[in-house]
Amino acid sequence: MSEPRIYNPEMECMNPDEKKALQGERLRKTVKHVYDNVTLYRERMDAKGVSPDDIQSVDDLKLLPFTEKTDLRDTFPFGLFAVPKEQIVRIQGSSGTTGKPIVSGYTENDVKIWTEMVARAMAGIGADEKDIIQVCYGYGLFTGGLGAHQGATEVGAMVIPMSSGNTQRQIMMMQELGSTILCCTPSYAAYLGESIRDAGLVPKKDIKLRAGLFGAEPWTEAMRQHIEETLGIDARDIYGLTEIAGPGVAFECQEKNGAHINEDHVIAEIIDPVTEEQLPYGTAGELVFTTITKEGMPMLRYRTHDICTLYNDKCKCGRTTIRMGRITGRTDDMIIVRGVNVFPSQIETVLVKTAGVVPHYQLIVDRVNNSDTLEVKVEMTEEIFAQTDSLGEMQRLQKYIRDQIKSVVGILTKVTITAPKSLPRSEGKAKRVIDNRKL
Numbered sequence: 001m002s003e004p005r006i007y008n009p010e011m012e013c014m015n016p017d018e019k020k021a022l023q024g025e026r027l028r029k030t031v032k033h034v035y036d037n038v039t040l041y042r043e044r045m046d047a048k049g050v051s052p053d054d055i056q057s058v059d060d061l062k063l064l065p066f067t068e069k070t071d072l073r074d075t076f077p078f079g080l081f082a083v084p085k086e087q088i089v090r091i092q093g094s095s096g097t098t099g100k101p102i103v104s105g106y107t108e109n110d111v112k113i114w115t116e117m118v119a120r121a122m123a124g125i126g127a128d129e130k131d132i133i134q135v136c137y138g139y140g141l142f143t144g145g146l147g148a149h150q151g152a153t154e155v156g157a158m159v160i161p162m163s164s165g166n167t168q169r170q171i172m173m174m175q176e177l178g179s180t181i182l183c184c185t186p187s188y189a190a191y192l193g194e195s196i197r198d199a200g201l202v203p204k205k206d207i208k209l210r211a212g213l214f215g216a217e218p219w220t221e222a223m224r225q226h227i228e229e230t231l232g233i234d235a236r237d238i239y240g241l242t243e244i245a246g247p248g249v250a251f252e253c254q255e256k257n258g259a260h261i262n263e264d265h266v267i268a269e270i271i272d273p274v275t276e277e278q279l280p281y282g283t284a285g286e287l288v289f290t291t292i293t294k295e296g297m298p299m300l301r302y303r304t305h306d307i308c309t310l311y312n313d314k315c316k317c318g319r320t321t322i323r324m325g326r327i328t329g330r331t332d333d334m335i336i337v338r339g340v341n342v343f344p345s346q347i348e349t350v351l352v353k354t355a356g357v358v359p360h361y362q363l364i365v366d367r368v369n370n371s372d373t374l375e376v377k378v379e380m381t382e383e384i385f386a387q388t389d390s391l392g393e394m395q396r397l398q399k400y401i402r403d404q405i406k407s408v409v410g411i412l413t414k415v416t417i418t419a420p421k422s423l424p425r426s427e428g429k430a431k432r433v434i435d436n437r438k439l
């Protein structure tokens with residue numbers, strides 16, 4: 001097992017002035033490139049009265065127009081490409097809000113840069129040629145599978161491209177081949193942990209996993225602890241999105257105090273989602289990215305709708321890049337129940353900390369007699385299920401969870417404790433919220 005290392009110290013440990021100068025230079029180039037080659041950006045900048053010459057440094061970023069997911073949908077498929085199609089060597093995509101996918105195009109150099117971004121995350125967990133990396137993110141248009149695969153190959157590891165699904169086969173391969181690193185969504189990691197235990201296998205003895213890179217959906221510190229305990233591994237967060245590159249836009253180091261953003265390739269901002277004003281470090285808001293090295297489909301001030309906080313204090317690992325805290329919700333998946341903003345992560349934190357239930361849950365929102373209702377369905381553990389007089393215990397648990405959620409979120413919920421393994425499992429991103437009010 002190798003020690004965590006910094007893959008590209010020259011870029012990851014730059015001093016702040018050097019970094020700002022490099023970002024400014026790359027931003028100037030990007031703005032000129034998109035103004036000359038993408039109609040949407042040229043029209044938006046013209047409408048704001050901003051010319052490429054007005055953008056001289058990172059401080060001028062706020063003059064630029066924002067880009068939204070709807071822009072990708074409206075210009076689907078090639079409208080935001082900034083190079084001739086002949087130079088695009090890869091398409092990746094993700095689901096849009098209306099069923100039509102959104103796609104991103106990569107030049108050869110874009111794929112190379114994306115690969116290095118994931119390699120930095122891999123090096124951060126000490127991955128090298130001694131590792132066997134099992135990738136259970138989906139392969140295909142989704143960036144998870146191929147992204148993790150490329151990064152794992154770059155650090156010289158042996159890659160098992162399992163893709164998602166078929167849990168029994170995942171466990172068999174993990175056991176037989178001796179996988180040391182796992183790449184999948186955190187909800188699937190929790191499910192794998194549970195299935196490994198159910199199969200009578202003992203982590204660290206029968207299973208050689210030592211670390212994992214988990215992302216593609218929000219998760220909490222409590223969920224990290226749960227995964228680390230059940231699988232006996234070091235669980236790290238990896239963040240990214242198709243529009244910006246894929247996984248690897250940011251990743252956690254061994255300090256586990258936020259994910260380092262690859263600032264030589266992207267500029268991150270936090271804005272107030274309503275006023276659209278930039279917010280200072282340490283304040284929660286909506287994360288916005290501008291790509292500064294992408295050729296195929298550069299993004300200017302792309303609104304992620306992910307809510308988090310940026311930190312620029314020094315990290316003990318030696319990297320000087322700023323860090324993003326966990327995604328605490330999305331401006332668009334936040335549920336508003338009787339006027340109160342509720343984030344699934346708040347409820348997850350309560351559930352993971354509660355003995356007697358496992359972190360498999362669903363939130364069901366409905367409207368009864370013009371009033372919103374929120375039901376929290378969560379599974380009990382096998383131990384509780386096996387107890388003969390579990391009715392009393394169940395009522396106690398229900399009340400406990402209801403009170404905890406009330407004190408954290410501020411609203412009364414209906415808590416339903418279901419039998420073990422009764423809620424649907426996901427092999428990719430978990431669907432936590434079912435909002436029946438929209439139907």
Ligand code: DLL
Pocket residue numbers: 094095137142143144147214215216217218219237238239240241242243246247248304306327330
């Ligand atoms: O989910 C890329 C990815 C793959 C990241 C594998 C990490 C690992 P999309 O399908 O375009 O791309 O979805 C992007 O997923 O805006 C966030 O809302 C969410 N997301 C991604 N990573 C994290 C994370 C991939 N670590 C959207 N924590 C983003 C919380 C995440 N949310």
